[in-house]
Amino acid sequence: MGSITLEHVNKSFGTHQVIPDVNLTIEDGDFVVFVGPSGCGKSTLLRLIAGLEDTSSGRILLDGQDMTDAGPAKRGLAMVFQSYALYPHMNVYNNIAFPLKMAKLDKATIDAKVKDAARILNLTEYLERKPRQLSGGQRQRVAIGRAIVREPIAFLFDEPLSNLDAALRVNMRLEISELHQQLKTTMVYVTHDQVEAMTMADKIVVLNAGRVEQFGTPMELYRTPANRFVAGFIGSPRMNFVDGAEATKYGVHAIGVRPEHITLSTTEGAWAGEVGVAEHLGSDTFLHVTCGPLGTLTVRAEGEKPLSHGDKVWLTPQPGRIYRFDKDGRTLAAA
Amino acid sequence: MPSVLVLSGWAFIPLALTFYFAFLSYNLQDPENTGWAGLSNFYYFFKDPFFVKDLINTIVLVVGVIVTTVVGGVFLALLLDQKFWGRGIVRLLVIAPFFIMPTVSSLVWKNLIMHPVFGLTAEIQRFFGEHQPFDWFGRAPLFSVGLIVAWQWLPYAALILLTALQSLDEEQKDAAQMDGANAVNYFWHIVLPHLARPITVVILIETIFILNVFAEIKVTSVGGFAGNLTYLVFSQLNDANDVGMAAAGGLVAVVLANIVSALLVRFVGKNLEA
Ligand SMILES: Nc1ncnc2c1ncn2[C@@H]1O[C@H](COP(=O)(O)OP(=O)(O)O)[C@@H](O)[C@H]1O
Ligand SMILES: [Mg+2]
Numbered sequence: 073m074g075s076i077t078l079e080h081v082n083k084s085f086g087t088h089q090v091i092p093d094v095n096l097t098i099e100d101g102d103f104v105v106f107v108g109p110s111g112c113g114k115s116t117l118l119r120l121i122a123g124l125e126d127t128s129s130g131r132i133l134l135d136g137q138d139m140t141d142a143g144p145a146k147r148g149l150a151m152v153f154q155s156y157a158l159y160p161h162m163n164v165y166n167n168i169a170f171p172l173k174m175a176k177l178d179k180a181t182i183d184a185k186v187k188d189a190a191r192i193l194n195l196t197e198y199l200e201r202k203p204r205q206l207s208g209g210q211r212q213r214v215a216i217g218r219a220i221v222r223e224p225i226a227f228l229f230d231e232p233l234s235n236l237d238a239a240l241r242v243n244m245r246l247e248i249s250e251l252h253q254q255l256k257t258t259m260v261y262v263t264h265d266q267v268e269a270m271t272m273a274d275k276i277v278v279l280n281a282g283r284v285e286q287f288g289t290p291m292e293l294y295r296t297p298a299n300r301f302v303a304g305f306i307g308s309p310r311m312n313f314v315d316g317a318e319a320t321k322y323g324v325h326a327i328g329v330r331p332e333h334i335t336l337s338t339t340e341g342a343w344a345g346e347v348g349v350a351e352h353l354g355s356d357t358f359l360h361v362t363c364g365p366l367g368t369l370t371v372r373a374e375g376e377k378p379l380s381h382g383d384k385v386w387l388t389p390q391p392g393r394i395y396r397f398d399k400d401g402r403t404l405a406a407a
Numbered sequence: 408m409p410s411v412l413v414l415s416g417w418a419f420i421p422l423a424l425t426f427y428f429a430f431l432s433y434n435l436q437d438p439e440n441t442g443w444a445g446l447s448n449f450y451y452f453f454k455d456p457f458f459v460k461d462l463i464n465t466i467v468l469v470v471g472v473i474v475t476t477v478v479g480g481v482f483l484a485l486l487l488d489q490k491f492w493g494r495g496i497v498r499l500l501v502i503a504p505f506f507i508m509p510t511v512s513s514l515v516w517k518n519l520i521m522h523p524v525f526g527l528t529a530e531i532q533r534f535f536g537e538h539q540p541f542d543w544f545g546r547a548p549l550f551s552v553g554l555i556v557a558w559q560w561l562p563y564a565a566l567i568l569l570t571a572l573q574s575l576d577e578e579q580k581d582a583a584q585m586d587g588a589n590a591v592n593y594f595w596h597i598v599l600p601h602l603a604r605p606i607t608v609v610i611l612i613e614t615i616f617i618l619n620v621f622a623e624i625k626v627t628s629v630g631g632f633a634g635n636l637t638y639l640v641f642s643q644l645n646d647a648n649d650v651g652m653a654a655a656g657g658l659v660a661v662v663l664a665n666i667v668s669a670l671l672v673r674f675v676g677k678n679l680e681a
Contacts, residue, residue, distance in 0.1 A: 124581050145587035157582035161600040170596070174587035218586070 073135055074225035074258035075100045076121060081130035083116055083282075090116050091282040094130075098226075098260065098275075103252050106262045107269040107305070108279035114262040117279070118228050121260065123147050135225060145174075150219035151228040154235065156211045158203040158218075164190075165199040168217045175222075189217040192254075209240045216251070226258035233268065245272060266306055270294075278302050300401035303328050309358055311395070312369045325399040331358065331370040333393035336377075341386025345369070350380050361385060428654035435648035448655035457639055462663075465635040468553055469617045469667060473610055475557045480564030480609065481602065485594075487565065488572045498569075505562045513626035516555045517544070548629035555623050560616075564609045571605040572598070607672045614668040618660060636660045 076098040083091040090113045098104045106114045119125040121132060123144035132140045139147050150171075158167050168189055172182040190196045193213040203211055212232060219227055229248070233241045249272050252259050263269055269276050270290045278285040278293065278301070286298040290306075297303035303311050307330055315326040335341065336359070345363035357373045371387060379385065396404040432444040452458060487498055504512065520527045521543040529540035543551040575598065583593045621637045624630050630638045640656040643649050 119581075122581075122585060124584065144581075144584045149585070151582070151585045153578045153582060155576065155578050157576065157578035159579065159582075159597060159600075161603070162596075170583075170588075171586035174592060218582075222586075 073100060075133075075135055076226060076258065076260065077131075077133040077136075078121070079131040079133070081117075081120060081132065082128045083113075083120055083125065084128045089282070091120070094282070094284055096277065096284060096287065098258060100135075100258055101256050103249075103259045103261065103272060103274045104277060105269040105273035105275075106260065106277045106279055107266055108264065108285075109305075110264050112279045113282040114264070114279055115230055116282075118151075118230055118260060118262050122149055122151050122228055124151075148222075148225045149228055150222050150224035150226075151230065152212075152215045152219050152232045154231045156203075156215040156235075158211055158214055160203055163200050163202055164195060164206070164214050164217075167203065167214055168195075168221055171218060171222045185221045186217075189221045192220070193217050208236050209244060212236065212244060213247075216248075220251075220255070224257065226260060229259065229261040231263055232261075233263075234265075248272065267308060270306065276306075278305060280305075297395065297403055299403055300326065300328065300397045303395055303397075303403070309370045309372075313397075314366050314369075316365065318366055319396075322394065322396055324396040324404060326397045326401075328395040328397065329369075329389040329393060331372040333390045334369070334371045335388040335390060336371055336373050337386045337388065338379075338384070339386065341388040343369075343387045345385055345387060347379055347381060347383045347385055359385070361387060363387065425654045425657050428650055429658050431651045433649070433651040433654075435650065444651055448651045449659070452643075452652050452655045452659065455639070455643075457634065457642075461634045461636050461639045464549055464633055465618060465637075465663070466667065467549060468556065468620060468633075468635055469614055470671075471553050472557045472560060472617050473613050473671070475553070476560045476564040476613065477606055477609060479557075479561050480568050481599075481606075483561065483565035484568035484572050485598075487569050502562045502566055504559050505566075507559070509559065509620075509622040510626055512559060513555055513623045516551075516558075517627045521551060521554075544627050544629050548627075548633035552620070552623050552627060552629060552633050555627075556617060556620055560613055564613070567605050567609050568602055571602055575601050603675065607675050610671045610675060611668050614671060615664060618664045618667070636663065 076096075078094050078096040081091060081094045082089070094117065106117060108114055116125060120127055123139070123142060123146070127140060130140075131138055134147055134149075159170065162170065165186055168186045169182050172185060177185075186199075187196070190199055193216060195210070195213055195217060198206060198210060198214075203214065206214065215232070232248070233244050236244060245268060248259075248261075261268075261272060273290055275287065275289055276293055277287050280301050286293055286302045293302055293306045297306060300313070304313065309331050311328045311330050312334075313326055313328045319325060319327045343363045343366055345361040345366075348360040348362050348368065350360075351358040353375070355375045357375055357377045357379070359371045359373055359377075359379060360368055361371055362368050369387060373379065398404055429448055430444055430446075432440050432442055432447075434440065483501065487494070487501065491497075518525065523529055523540050523542040523545070526540075526543075528543070532540040579597055580593065583597050588596065618635075619637050620635060621641065624634060624638050625641075630642065634642070636656065637660060640653045640660065643656055644653040
């Protein structure tokens with residue numbers, strides 16, 4: 073129980089239109105990630121679903137029921153904020169218990185639910201602490217605890233990991249995915265990080281300037297991006313784009329090749345170039361190759377490739393892996 | 408280092424002198440009688456028929472004004488924190504009373520507003536058909552002084568609390584809304600605890616200053632009925648010319664100030680931070 077439907081949702085702040093016209097259906101139980109560059113309206117869209125902002129026009133349905141004009145508490149959703157938004161003067165126990173107290177549950181029920189959530193999230197030892205006495209990851213878990221005790225029909229996350237350091241981020245990513253497996257509740261997760269989107273999502277919504285560019289599974293977006301924006305946004309390192317004369321050979325405005333779909337040779341190939349920066353990651357090496365009029369292309373090579381600055385190389389795009397774009401950036405049939 | 412010496416001398420010498428005088432027989436009307444007085448200055452200060460009354464007046468004034476300005480200040484700050492047209496100017500006007508000298512504002516209140524014949528309140532009462540308007544300073548002297556002092560301190564409390572309100576994280580409000588808190592819950596569980604610290608600051612500062620209220624009492628000539636300890640010390644010096652007794656009274660007032668503010672801060676801390 074937790075499908076979310078947006079019909080012609082539009083949002084303006086004064087005269088500034090942030091969300092032009094969004095239509096979207098999120099199925100019950102899905103883990104859906106909204107991804108897009110900073111300022112594209114991800115948080116706004118999430119806050120519209122939460123009821124923290126009013127729509128300028130359009131309808132929001134939860135489980136098929138029109139909730140467009142319902143207040144945040146009435147919608148049965150829970151949200152985890154970027155800053156965690158814990159109540160600083162309450163200890164962990166009271167933070168998690170707060171929504172239950174507001175719902176006027178009796179003390180024994182509240183106690184059982186809080187203890188249960190604390191156990192799931194490994195917070196049992198910290199129940200007496202104030203938020204400022206916790207690490208970033210623990211605060212994050214308290215925020216999640218406060219969300220799960222309400223047993224919402226869907227969880228909303230707004231960039232919940234962006235304040236954590238890299239190692240912790242990977243951990244929490246796994247924990248949230250694990251939580252989704254356990255609870256099987258709908259989750260809507262906002263991030264600007266396409267790696268988070270690819271690794272966590274059942275389905276990804278790519279947003280650009282408030283518009284939905286594409287909605288699909290991570291692999292659909294990777295294999296068949298609808299346009300140049302999605303092609304460039306999904307995948308790391310990002311797709312190489314080439315326009316001008318070389319693209320005309322393929323009969324289009326621009327072509328794109330992912331770094332992992334280029335064959336590298338030191339003797340022959342389609343495009344000649346010179347190695348610039350070589351990033352050795354161990355498992356992979358990313359070479360930034362300057363190819364004359366084509367510009368600088370990124371190539372993935374095997375990890376221990378002994379190439380370095382100034383070496384001459386040849387690049388060949390793999391057949392069937394070349395994306396073609398018309399002058400509006402739409403994807404045409406692959407070459 | 409020299410600055411530390413100068414500064415500590417600056418603070419210490421008057422206190423030390425007061426301390427010294429408090430144990431001397433030092434009455435300007437009785438210059439023959441000098442030398443150590445022991446604790447007799449304190450003894451006679453406590454025995455003074457005005458002491459108990461003025462002590463109670465002092466406490467009533469301090470506590471009454473603090474309660475009024477903190478409660479009023481919270482409401483005023485909440486109002487000023489809303490978005491409305493002309494907010495900047497209104498905020499500037501609200502702080503104005505704080506910059507008016509107590510003597511001046513007391514005169515204004517006494518002669519223009521609360522005067523039983525010419526005052527604004529008298530005019531209003533007459534307009535509604537009352538022939539004998541209420542004589543504020545005659546009938547309710549302590550309340551009247553309290554009103555003037557509260558009027559001066561309300562802006563200060565409101566401004567400090569407004570600043571604190573503005574530092575409250577917006578996402579807390581969103582989170583509380585998601586958690587099902589209504590406006591009253593939000594105020595009670597989130598806003599008020601957030602204000603606990605600034606409220607203790609307001610209480611501390613106001614205690615220190617309101618214990619020493621003097622101009623308001625002197626100007627409105629209600630010292631005989633609504634005098635506080637500061638006024639009593641003044642009358643020891645001015646009417647009885649007894650320096651030793653005045654110094655003893657001054658010390659008592661200092662000790663009292665510390666006790667009262669410590670109690671108030673502890674009370675607020677216990678009730679709001681928990
Ligand atoms: N309360 C608001 N008032 C005015 N403009 C806003 C408000 N909230 C967001 N915006 C604007 O809407 C746009 C999208 O913001 P946001 O949804 O926060 O983007 P994202 O979360 O994708 O970074 C931005 O240009 C931002 O300036
Ligand atoms: Mg955002």
